[in-house]
Amino acid sequence: MRQTGIWNAAHGVEAFGLERLSGVSWNFGAPALIERAVRRGEAQLSAAGALVGESVTIPATILRVAEDGLSSDGFDALRADMADHAAGRELFAQDLHAGDRRTPLRVFAEHAWRALFAASSFERSDRAQLEQFIPALTVLDLPSFRPDAASHGVSGPFVAIDAERGIVLSGGGASASALVKAIADAVVGVEAPSGDEIRLNAAVTDGAAVALIVGAEGSGKSSLVGPDGLTEGVVGWSMQGLSGVDKPAAQAGITPQWGFGSVVENASLDPDTREPQSEGTLATPLASGALRPSDLFILARDAFGVLPPIARLDVEGAVRFMLLGYGPEVSSEGPQATFDPGFGAAEDLDAYGETLGRLIAEQDVRCWLVNTGWVGPASDETRVPLEATRALVAAARSGALDGLERRASKMFGFEVPVDVPDVDPLLFQPRKAWGDKRAFLAAARELKAEFETAAERLGLSAQDAAEDDEAPFREAAE
Structure with missing residues (x-):
């Protein structure tokens, strides 16, 4: 197996059970990932220099172990089949940090542009951190893997989460933006609450002020979120604010730009000028914890x-x-x-x-x-x-x-x-x-x-x- 880049050799790809890959490109920066993505035909550059990738637009099914009908054994079977599917392929690994406690996050992506999308959504690690990196949450992202409904209990795009063991599986062409949101949700499950933090199954909506909406299943949380909805699922609440919530880019002080190094999902480009004809989803860093x-x-x-x-x-x-x-x-x-x-x-x-x-x-x-x-x-x-x-x-x-x-x-x-x-x-x-x-x-x-x-x-x-x-x-x- 050919491996290039910077990583912790004592806790590499073998630790996750991926041993038959053709290679792993570890922690490449934006220029190298863009070069690979374009060369491999995964994505194209816009006139402004942004990398534009494409995913299916069918919403992904989110499955959680012990919920949604997914057992630990079923998750393990899905993971084993995905590992078999990855055999002979090159993966792009990114060692990142996510959430308020900077949870160590490792993403193995089949496509270079999706590795860049993840790296653009979370915090990158510096060289010293990379050489000692041990993930608390590991993601295997294989868009080309097609689940079988009879064997895996799901068909089409999916993201499966085992927060207790710190593993996220994505396949069936699930969009990169859906995967990022699922990772943010999984991070809340992985992070152990501190003494001043609780978890809530809640909908969070923004607007003039942030509101938490909680209630039993069927009580109508989704109906009350409206267009200002930020998230619905498990969120953390502490003296520092809310965690596991996608803060709007404008509130986070981020001005989305289509420049070199940025990555956009599902935007259409003019075939001649490469000017965008639709906006798509621009990967921006998730800022959590500042909302109260x-x-x-x-x-x-x-x-x-x-x-x-x-x-x-x-x-x-x-x-x-x-x-x-x-x-x-x-x-x-x-x-x-x-x-x-x-x-x-x-x-x-x-x-x-x-x-x-x-x-x-x-x-x-x-x-x-x-x-x-x-x-x-x-x-x-x-x-x-x-x-x-x-x-x-x-x-x-x-x-x-x-x-x-x-x-x-x-x-x-x-x-x-x-x-x-x-x-x-x-x-x-x-x-x-x-x-x-x-x-x-x-x-x-x-x-x-x-x-x-x-x-x-x-x-x-x-x-x-x-x-x-x-x-x-x-x-x-x-």
Whole structure:
């Protein structure tokens, strides 16, 4: 096997189980990678000097071990078949650093232009680092590998992630930009949380301010992200900010340019002038950790028809709803309360809750409970309209809800706006939705009992109550 470049010979390609390659080009700089890519017919140069490569435009399927139906054995079988496919090929290796903790990242790419795309998206290592480099996360990128649905459980473009073992596999022609996003996601799983960091299964959206949106599967996170969405998946949150989030290039102080050394995916060029006819995706460094959330939205697709369309939570209430992970279901037997502690992201509830509360308080994050389910008995007529939910979330993020009068509910530990401009006031009047105040109060008490049972099972402290605990609900029902 012919190997050129600079690398740690004590921890080279053999350590990853790739032993039958024709060669490895280690840590080439942009000029050498561009030269190889053009010579091999992988990509072409634009008039401005940018390297332009092409990938399929079909979205890649993202598979994670222990999730998405992918077992460790299935991942190992896929890895072995990809290693066989790589036999006799030259790979381009890049030793990089990714994430807030500069996780050592090694990328083995089949194409030189894709190696440059990865190197342009993460931090390069200097010579001294290269000679001692040991990766915590290794990526094998083989666009020409075609998975078999019967053998691998996937067909077409894919990215498979085993964060526990620090391995990412990409094939089927998955785009370079999709791979980079998957790597950023995997880095969050590889990096061990520090004492002041927690993980969340969240959607992150930008705009005037950054918002975290969490909730059970099917609660509507994707519907609320909108065009300002930055990411959806596992993110880290610490005193330094958010990690695992693709920060917009403009916010990161990066001005994308089509110059020599840059690399662009799926841009069309005029065959004669090589001027771009479409923009494509320009590889730019991912900047994580500088973003801090201003709002935390906890979604509850309430099937009991009791919770308001939006309510303000104090720190204690937000921590409690996060730890409970309320995600009800509707069945033929009526609403069923389900609970997924921390929405699947919490292992040690006490430590998670303590850190979450400190982050909310010290970063002055506004917290909201958002009911994306029903107000009244579950039916098409009582479902909270998506347009109303979006309007309420937008109003909360803009600060428009901050000065409104709110009615406190000690039963559930939140405050409900009395009147929100441009939102149907009937959504805040459960009495009319239920038609029977006794039925409404019975449903509220049933849901409260479900919360208390779940809290006791999880070892959470009992919520303070008062004699007039149900007063706001009686008032709403009358």
